[in-house]
Amino acid sequence: MILVFDIGNSNITIGAYDKDELAFTARLITDSELDAESYADKIQGILFARQKTAEDIVGAAVCSVVPAVTRTISMTVEKLSGSKPLIVDSSTDYGLKICMDNPRKVGTDLLVGASCAAFKYEAPLCVIDLGTFTTLCYVSRNLEYQGTIIIPGIRTTGDSYSRGAQLFEFEIKSPGQLLGTNTEGSMLSGLMHGTAAMLDGLLDRIEQEKGELKSIVITGGFSEMIEPLLQHKVIIDEELLLSGLLRLYYSNIFG
16 A cells, blocks of 8 residues: 655645555644654554554655644654655656756645646646635646746635625535525635636736647646536646655656
8 A cells, every 4th residue: 555645724635545446535734843753643543443454564665845834744754654755855857857047936735736747738738726725726738837826725715705794604515506696605705716716817828928838737626616617627636735746756766
């Protein structure tokens, strides 16, 4: 079993692969205060619930935007399996030419998603990740990573509604009609239809600047909600980062 860890600002997504098949996924809260032993206890609990043990772990790969937690999870994996995981960073071979001002500063999660999309789908392409931040990453026909757009994410934007004196927190779900007939419906429409309209507009501008996109890949927790609202045809790939980490594990460990 190979474990892959996508450490984000809010959550750690764990994928467990038996060969090339995703056996299960799990989530933990990203907590920089926890030590390796605490994370080990949590991961052992996840494994136990699925009739697995630490002895089943033969390798691991980690990508992270939280350096302090990267170190802790690395120690956790070594504690559980006896071997160090692959830490995906700026020195990793992604199979892309990184055409950015400072390639070392590009988020590894963005590069993992872009490299996996370029391997699976036709370029030029754009990867949209609906996470804590909404990101759009462009990869050219020649497999050059040429740029990124970063926007506050859907949940972050939704939380801002509670700042209004007559507004409130609400459950984020698929909106009904475009024009809301009550406060909650109006906020949902603004959040979800607004996000979709923004993404459509940005994709139009990317195509105006770079030419036609052959593939638009969307991933992240809100993909299923946003996809029906988009005017562009997109491919939903909810396992993009996890399968990308598995691919990088094989290519960087075994060549």
